[in-house]
Amino acid sequence: MAEYSVIGTSLAKVDAPERVTGKAVYGADLDLPGMLWAKLVRSPYAHARIKKIDTSKAKALPGVKAVITANDLPHLPKGATAPLVGEVSIDMSAIREIVMASDKARYHGQVVAAVAATDPFIAEEAAGLVEVLPVVEDVLQAMQPGTALVHEDLHTLEEATQEKSDQPSNIATHMVYTRGDVEAGFKEADVLIEKTYTTQMVHQGYLEPQACAARVEPSGKVTLWTSAQGHFTVRTQLVTLLGLPANQLNVIPMEIGGGFGGKALALFEPTAIVLAQKTSRPVKLVVSREEVLRATGPGAPAVITVKAGAKKDGKLTAISTTMRYDAGAFPGSPVSRGLLVGLAPYKLDNMLAEGFDVLTNKPRVQAYRAPGGTPAAFAVESLMDALAEEIGVDPLEFRQKNAAEEGDTLPLGMPLNRIGLTEMLGEIQKHSCWTTPLEGANRGRGLALGYWIGGSFTSSAEIKINPDATASIFVGTVDLTGTRTTILQMVADELQLDPTEITITVGDTDTAPFADLSGGSRITYTMSAAAHQASHDVLSQLRVRAAEKLKVSVDDVEYKQKRFWAKDDTQNEVSLADLARESVAWGSGPIIGKGSTTRMQPAHSYAAHVADVEIDPDTGKATILRYTCFQDVGKAINPMQVEGQIQGGAVQGIGWALNEEYIFDNGELKNASLLDYRCPVALDLPMIETVLTEVPASEGPYGLRGVGEVPIVPPGAALANAIYRATGKRLYELPMNPERVFWAIHGNGPNGTNGSGTNGSGRS
């Protein structure tokens, strides 16, 4: 086992000083000479046909330099796609409609026009003449035949056969995965439970509203500054959407104030560019918090039915689930990820997993940290808790008896490589958060599991050795979470340099090596391979030069601590400093190492959360007394940052579980502010304990696993199971806010609210 001096230490973020002093430059901080301000005009209706948009009044206003509608965007054939990441494509004709609606507004707040003016106050609403259509809001209602259609020409895609339905529908895709014999498994069961669970639309809640600025250079080339999760991904989308060659568009990544999946799509950049082209002036577009909440692409809600059976000895016999995910106004909910995440912790001999991607008149969802995972785990892990209780097995023991292991097959078909689920469950068994009895009235403890597959895709790194023997790393991956620091740590150990001798820069699309977007918990994982390769490319080049100097063969050159020497003669040595200096002298040439990776195996992440809650029976408010997160991280490159990721993800999941929800009225979001859409604040929470299990992943030089996403998966069920033990009532709907918990305790409330949503019981 290699010994590391920087990997595994909690090195402070290399970019922290500029952030604590207010010097880091985010998208909205740009101020270009002659810059105009862009404002968007949005549909006041959730479902309406656009007959005419009258821009004359806006154009007549002094200070207004341009007004555009969808007609000003380049024409795009319906169904035109662009590669988003790896083999995943995105329908750019749908993105064009989200950027600016052409024929119909399909959700409240959809952009219909944009204005560029010399002053942010000069934003005149364009008058519109529109025909209002019936609104489709509820996912179950949307699936019913005869409901108003969000897209009149959309037919259901049957995933297995790739056939389309005869009739148009609000169901975009239907998918079914089966294994074994589910009905036989259910017959074998001593206990069988079926329930339906509902979750609401939520928002990623990144603190920084989207911001970008565009400038057309005298040559016609476009420079774009943006706070996005992947500037190459933005460029790829703009190449398709605007018909610009990639070399005529330089995308400069700004510091990004959080994304969590919600800043992957180029929803604002096309407007800034077209306005800059029309006015020949730089244009900045910064959206407001209200616009962020209303129409940037929230996290998908779902209605999920789960049925599972088990024998008295605690062995699962069969599980089936139907997951209906709401995509909003255009296809693309994370329903297949929901099917995967919900069932991935378990051995599945008999399984049926069915998914629907459903359209409604709501904003098109975007990814939100482990997209699709949180609703699925809320449903499955709540049901597993009930099943364990019904057969009289401890909930941890029940998971241990049925835990997936290396070699088992995941729900959608892939075999599991090395995982640490069993080891992690063993950690819970001996931890005080589980072994210490929870005393006191109205208190309860809950356990739930989580899973995330993580992404791979393309990452690259370049490393230059400077003439003074310092090193500069150059990457194209946006730093969302501290990845500059972790990449630098890995390079420091490979090159055996002190971290202070290395700098790392995220370059723009003209200069940096290509990288897919930052998401899918993939950057530190894939960069471990790319940076390792680039480091060893550097070392190989240096060894060749050292061998020439030392007059030995390359294989006989040893390297340690900035010294190269001959294996057989330790006195025959040359320093890194000498080789570096000579590299820029005549005849030698600079040292530039390169590394890239495109397709690594998934490094599966499993997590388990244990929550202790106390319920106030008079108000229904849940107070979290203790919260502990267990996670198999493979190898923590920077434990402080890993803990921070886990704590942040868990708290987003806690917010989803207890407080956060979109409240709609006829398609209009009624709580579009951070006062009414309430993310957790410091007073709502205890310290979040973390326990890291390190079972190395199958691939990669250090065995690390992506860590960022899985922590948001377990909180819904961990808290629901804790609330059940505190109150004796199971809740079937998120968020479990005081009102829902109160009515669950005190019986049926107004409108039949009892916190239980729809549910059928099929106990045998």
Added chain:
Amino acid sequence: MKQPIEMNINGEPHTTIVDTRTTLLDTLRYKLGFMGPKEGCGNGNCGACTVVLNGSVVNACLVFAVEAAGADVTTVEGVAAEGNLHPVQQAFIEHGGLQCGFCTPGFIMSAKALLERNPNPSEQEIRLAISGNLCRCTGYDKIVRSIQAASQALSQHA
């Protein structure tokens, strides 16, 4: 309507002409170039624009620039004295009290103000003092610990 105003920002006098509808935040950012305070919500719910105005912690997005005429304003840019980081800033770096950093200028201002009026706050007092500042990355754990560490560092220096 436009109006000239003078403010003392981070110890230096500044004069500018503002539209009377303009907030203190937009004036600091877009008229005077103090980009440290951030706009996360524009209506006082997130705390990313926190500054100190005549000794009081305020959301700069809720103050009109004309209300701050003649005032002393401290932004995050004024916290590090002559290039030396303040112990609160140092503690946030060392204890992982930030991830994306967008909320950090606001937290630094709230935390510094807390420690000036209460040098040894309890965990609950810290949580209360920063409950007007939203962070979506950290789950607050390491922010609370950073402020605890800053409190210790300051009391050792005192």
